[in-house]
Amino acid sequence: MPDDKITIDDVARALGISKTTVSRAISGKGRVGFDTKAKVMEYIEKHNYRPNVMARALAQQRTFNIGVVWPDDYNAVDLPFFQRCMIGMSEITSSFGYDIVVSLIAGGDISGLRRIIENHKVDGVILTRTMVNDAPAEYLKEAGIPFVAIGKTTDPDIISVDNDNYDACKELTSILLAKGLRKLALIGGSTNHYITRTRYEGFAAAFEELKLDIDQNLIYLDVDNNLRVAGIIKSLLKKNIDGVICMDDSIAGEVIARCRDEHIKIPEDLRVASFYNSSLLDSTIPSVTSLNFNDKNLGAEAARTLLAIIDGENVQNKMLRNYEVILKESTK
Numbered sequence: 001m002p003d004d005k006i007t008i009d010d011v012a013r014a015l016g017i018s019k020t021t022v023s024r025a026i027s028g029k030g031r032v033g034f035d036t037k038a039k040v041m042e043y044i045e046k047h048n049y050r051p052n053v054m055a056r057a058l059a060q061q062r063t064f065n066i067g068v069v070w071p072d073d074y075n076a077v078d079l080p081f082f083q084r085c086m087i088g089m090s091e092i093t094s095s096f097g098y099d100i101v102v103s104l105i106a107g108g109d110i111s112g113l114r115r116i117i118e119n120h121k122v123d124g125v126i127l128t129r130t131m132v133n134d135a136p137a138e139y140l141k142e143a144g145i146p147f148v149a150i151g152k153t154t155d156p157d158i159i160s161v162d163n164d165n166y167d168a169c170k171e172l173t174s175i176l177l178a179k180g181l182r183k184l185a186l187i188g189g190s191t192n193h194y195i196t197r198t199r200y201e202g203f204a205a206a207f208e209e210l211k212l213d214i215d216q217n218l219i220y221l222d223v224d225n226n227l228r229v230a231g232i233i234k235s236l237l238k239k240n241i242d243g244v245i246c247m248d249d250s251i252a253g254e255v256i257a258r259c260r261d262e263h264i265k266i267p268e269d270l271r272v273a274s275f276y277n278s279s280l281l282d283s284t285i286p287s288v289t290s291l292n293f294n295d296k297n298l299g300a301e302a303a304r305t306l307l308a309i310i311d312g313e314n315v316q317n318k319m320l321r322n323y324e325v326i327l328k329e330s331t332k
Contacts, residue, residue, distance in 0.1 A: 006047055008142055015039060020157045023144035066093060066306060067101050067122040069113055069136055071129055080278040081295050082128060085150065088299030089126065096307055098123075108135050117143055124306045126150065130160065130194045146309040150302050152194045159309065161302045161318045163293045165195060168323040169202025169275050170209075172291055173245065176331060177210055181242035181271060185218040187232060187255065188247035196221060199247050199275050226254050233258040243271030243331065249280045252288050256330075271331040286329035293323050 008026075012019045017036065025032045025040035032040075068089060070082055086100070093100055101122055103112045113136055116122055123146070127136055130151030137158055140147045149160045176184060186203055188196050200221070207214050218241060220232050229251060236244065246252035252274035259266055266272050266286055274281065277290035301318055308315050 008144060011040065011043060011047075015043060018157045019141050023141070026144065062123050062310075063121060064097055065099050065101050065122045066303070067103055067113070067116055067125040069103050069105055069125060069127050069129075071105055080280065081276075084295035085128060085299030085302070088296040088301075089303040092300050092303035092307070098307070105136060110136050110139055114139065117145055124148075124310050126302050126306055130158075132192050132194065132197075146306060148302050148306040148309065150298060152198050154194075159305060159315055159317060161298065161305055162320065163295075163298055164319050164321040164323060165198045165275070166202040166205070167321065168291045168293070168325070169199045170205045172273060172275065172289070172325050173203045173206035174209065175325065175327070176243060176245070176271065176273060177206055177212065179271075179331070182212065183215065183218065183239070183241045183243075185220070185232075185236050185239075185241050185244045186247070187220045187223055187229065187244060187251050189221070189223060189251075191221050196247060202275075203245065223251065229254040230258050233262065237262065237264070241270070243273065246272065246274045248276045249274050249278050249288075249290065252290070253280060253284060256284055256286075256288070266330050267332050273331055277326060289328045289331040290326050291323055292326050294320070297322065 025037040125147040127149040130153045274290040277292045
């Protein structure tokens with residue numbers, strides 16, 4: 001590889017430090033030790049590395065815009081979450097004189113995000129979803145742009161802000177187990193989303209704590225449409241289950257609708273709970289036991305954290321423990 005083609009990733013690997021540290025040393029943003037910065041600058045000078053044009057521009061001036069990335073595959077269940085997060089973000093950014101630029105990402109196509117970064121439209125970015133294979137996050141790390149992710153991540157180079165989904169899901173599952181429900185089915189979405197994995201880990205931890213085995217035949221993940229939910233319910237009816245935990249409110253609503261079609265009474269014949277609550281469940285009959293999170297506060301914390309990074313402050317990951325377990329008619 002020619003010297004002038006080396007990337008931030010190459011520099012980080014050669015020096016045994018993170019890409020974030022390399023980016024901060026080059027851009028002058030954030031706290032980096034004098035010796036580390038000198039080592040980075042010496043290396044890139046020796047290898048004729050040309051710092052990314054956009055990162056250098058952002059180091060010199062501000063646009064007073066931040067980018068917010070929404071996946072364009074969101075459906076009815078996601079919309080209330082994104083809306084509440086956006087309200088929280090807007091209240092914080094506006095108080096600091098910042099505006100928000102929204103970028104939609106379709107699958108792996110990050111061309112819209114790339115365009116606002118390369119055209120110097122924003123000073124930083126908030127990702128509203130974390131994924132196992134996270135192309136937007138990888139691009140932002142390489143670009144050297146300050147960014148924050150909403151949601152759990154195992155990448156130490158990504159600053160994240162998240163609700164405590166693990167403990168919340170564990171607590172709700174533990175309550176149902178304490179009611180004597182042992183044959184609990186679990187229905188969830190894409191396992192490429194960290195939130196799906198975190199919710200499953202909380203569910204599993206509740207069983208482990210009580211030294212109970214999970215029946216893997218009752219676990220249904222990567223459920224991406226209502227037809228699959230209908231098929232799952234028909235299958236579960238043959239397995240004499242005690243209850244169904246849905247990873248989100250959209251699935252919960254669909255489960256209740258399918259039970260109604262099959263003349264299954266909730267909670268008399270089957271208990272139903274959701275690991276996420278929103279206005280979508282407000283009119284559901286019966287009312288659904290669920291977890292309630294302060295998504296507005298989550299968005300606000302993400303915005304505060306990003307603005308702190310832009311100002312060069314040293315920030316840490318944040319886990320917000322302000323959930324509620326709401327017990328309602330569906331699990332009585």
